[in-house]
Every structure is written in structure tokens, then in C-alpha cells.
Amino acid sequence: MGRKGTGAATAVSWVLGIARGLLTLALVLLAFFTVVAPFGNDRLDMEVDAAFVAIGTRMTVPVRFYVDTDAHRITAPSIGVERGELIDTHGSLRFPAPQGYFRFVNTAFLTALLLLALWGVRQLHAVFATLRQGQPFVHANARRLRLVAGAVIGGEVLGAAMVAFNQYYAKAHFTATGLLFDWSFNIDFFAIVLGLIILAIAEVFAAGTRLDEDQALTI
Amino acid sequence: MAIRVKLDYLLLDRQMTLTELAEKVGMTLANLSILKTNKARAIRFSTLDALCRELKCQPGELLEWTKEV
Numbered sequence: 409m410g411r412k413g414t415g416a417a418t419a420v421s422w423v424l425g426i427a428r429g430l431l432t433l434a435l436v437l438l439a440f441f442t443v444v445a446p447f448g449n450d451r452l453d454m455e456v457d458a459a460f461v462a463i464g465t466r467m468t469v470p471v472r473f474y475v476d477t478d479a480h481r482i483t484a485p486s487i488g489v490e491r492g493e494l495i496d497t498h499g500s501l502r503f504p505a506p507q508g509y510f511r512f513v514n515t516a517f518l519t520a521l522l523l524l525a526l527w528g529v530r531q532l533h534a535v536f537a538t539l540r541q542g543q544p545f546v547h548a549n550a551r552r553l554r555l556v557a558g559a560v561i562g563g564e565v566l567g568a569a570m571v572a573f574n575q576y577y578a579k580a581h582f583t584a585t586g587l588l589f590d591w592s593f594n595i596d597f598f599a600i601v602l603g604l605i606i607l608a609i610a611e612v613f614a615a616g617t618r619l620d621e622d623q624a625l626t627i
Numbered sequence: 628m629a630i631r632v633k634l635d636y637l638l639l640d641r642q643m644t645l646t647e648l649a650e651k652v653g654m655t656l657a658n659l660s661i662l663k664t665n666k667a668r669a670i671r672f673s674t675l676d677a678l679c680r681e682l683k684c685q686p687g688e689l690l691e692w693t694k695e696v
Contacts, residue, residue: 625668
């Protein structure tokens with residue numbers, strides 16, 4: 409017999425519904441600016457920042473760089489430090505968007521990330537819908553949670569690839585006095601662990617569903 | 628399922644309907660139907676006890692092992 413879901417499940421379901429709406433809106437805006445941007449001129453100075461990339465007449469991309477310690481001396485005389493170093497420095501570089509593959513690749517990355525996020529949120533929304541109905545132990549939920557875990561891990565890899573691509577682009581094309589652009593492919597360890605935790609929860613759901621069926625078919 | 632419940636044979640032999648048996652053992656018709664159609668995964672001793680009592684049979688008469696098809 410179904411047990412009614414908790415208020416928390418209802419609240420999370422609402423939040424996920426809003427997230428779905430926002431992601432859909434972001435995709436629509438991305439499609440709009442992708443179509444309109446090539447025709448942009450000075451009067452139409454668009455800039456859409458979605459996470460860390462912009463599609464428009466200007467772009468903002470993530471960069472990684474080293475600071476030349478000879479050109480930019482870092483000192484703290486009050487505590488007796490004569491030379492400090494900035495390490496693992498990250499920032500955002502804004503510049504007029506170039507035409508060609510750079511814009512196309514970023515648009516493709518961003519579209520893929522948004523679609524992946526929307527798909528993952530849809531799966532989670534469906535899981536919470538079953539929680540609200542008080543029947544979470546269904547085969548579909550185990551499959552949905554496996555897909556969410558895949559989306560989390562895949563999204564992290566895709567996001568890292570996007571950042572690396574932009575950092576590499578900046579390293580290859582930009583120069584700055586006293587700065588040395590660099591790139592790296594960094595995957596967030598915690599995002600991968602989160603994906604694995606969701607995968608473990610999916611397996612718990614699969615086992616729970618089998619037990620629930622056994623219980624229902626024990627006469 | 629390798630274990631088959633011979634409820635249909637016993638009901639026929641005792642000239643009893645599934646509804647009558649359900650009322651006597653205090654089970655739902657749906658649950659008895661699951662047993663009769665061999666869709667059950669397990670059977671409780673209490674259920675077996677009630678069925679044997681009402682059908683006046685031994686558990687061995689109610690259950691049968693068959694090769695899985």
C-alpha cells in the first residue's frame with residue numbers, strides 16, 4: 409500500500425520544477441543569442457553570462473595564469489615578508505567574441521551542459537514525484553538515479569573539458585605583461601564522489617524495490 | 628516457479644469457491660488469487676496453517692515441486 413510522501417518531498421519537487429523552468433529558459437535564451445549574435449552590432453551590445461561563458465558580442469571565459477614575481481612583487485613589510493607568490497591563480501577574461509570555431513565550441517559545450525542538467529533535473533523530479541505519491545520503490549527510480557549519477561559525473565567531465573578548452577585558448581592567443589596564461593584539465597573530486605554516492609543510492613533503491621516486491625508477493 | 632500451489636485442484640475437490648475460501652481464512656480475494664495463479668514469491672506459515680485448516684489437507688497436498696519450464 410502506498411504511504412503518503414512527506415512535506416519535504418513536496419518542497420523539493422517544487423524547487424526541481426522551478427529549476428526545470430529556469431534551465432529551459434536558459435536553453436531558449438542560448439538558442440536566441442546563438443542565432444542573433446552573428447548579426448550583432450555596436451548598438452546591439454549583448455552579453456549573456458551563463459555560468460562562466462558568454463555568447464554574444466563579448467565573451468567571458470575562465471583562465472588560469474601565473475604571475476611573474478619579478479614584474480609584480482608581492483611584499484608584506486609589516487610582518488617581515490619580502491617576497492610572496494600568487495599560486496593557482498584563476499580568473500575570468502572578457503574580450504570581444506571572435507567569430508569561428510571558438511564561439512561554436514563554447515556554444516556546443518554550453519548547450520550540452522544545459523541539456524544534461526535539464527535531463528538530470530527531470531529524472532530527479534520524477535523520483536520526487538514517486539516519493540510524494542508514497543511509492544518510491546519502483547524499478548524506474550533505480551534506473552533514474554543511475555542516470556542522475558551518470559549526468560553528475562558526465563557533467564563534471566564536460567565542464568572540466570570546457571574550462572580546459574577556454575584556458576588553452578587563452579594560453580594560445582593572449583599575452584599579458586607580467587602574466588603567463590596556463591591551462592589544466594581539473595576534475596572536481598567531490599563531484600565524482602557525489603556521482604558515486606548517487607550510484608550507491610540507486611543500488612539501494614534497486615534492492616529496496618526487490619524487497620518491496622517480495623513483501624507484496626508474500627501471502 | 629518450481630513450487631506450484633495446487634489450490635485450484637483442492638478447491639475443485641472440496642467443492643468450494645475462491646470467494647468462500649477467502650472468507651473462511653480471512654484473506655483478500657486478490658491475495659488468494661496471487662496464490663492460485665502461482666505468482667506468489669513466498670507463503671507465510673500462518674497462511675499455510677489457515678489454508679490447511681479450512682481445506683482439511685496437509686501442506687504437501689497444497690504444494691508441489693515441478694521442473695521449471
